[in-house]
Amino acid sequence: MPQEFSGVTVVVPANVYFDGKVTSRTIKFADGTTKTLGLMQPGEYEFGTDKPELMEITAGKLGVQLAGEMEWKEYNGGESFNVPGNSKFQVRASEVTDYVCSYLEG
């Protein structure tokens, strides 16, 4: 994970979910791809995907249960996981969690 993204466009209004407990900023790259840089307050949330996603944890601690899986897996800063497209996943942030979500081609 790079420390910076250069030559990008940042959308000013934040994306706000779960009464602001989860927020993100959309970053557009010159190649047409998009990432969001997000923050989760401690809590449990369910997300849905459209495209497949790569979730990279910058800092924090996140338990994750993908759709159809019984197991919860825990991810810390520097770790990442993939989520299939058109899917749902549950997360439990036990700390404030800083992440980068990359939207992949399906």
Added chain:
Amino acid sequence: MPQEFSGVTVVVPANVYFDGKVTSRTIKFADGTTKTLGLMQPGEYEFGTDKPELMEITAGKLGVQLAGEMEWKEYNGGESFNVPGNSKFQVRASEVTDYVCSYLEG
């Protein structure tokens, strides 16, 4: 306030204050200036400035008391206020508040 900032560099790790109740992302411009795009959870916070700051509220509701002032003033989305350099200010976010902070030359 533009809806996007283009041709910028985004620092990936978030700035985290007050146990994550206030977070921001640093954006660097080609002209060497810097802004942060931030979010405050509802609550009351005190900030200090080094350089003078322009605080533009993208969304939310923020009461503000500058150092040496008795009065609280309220700012909503689309409104802004200036803070002197080397100063302190108190804020009360009554809603999740999305803001852009510009660091000005002193």
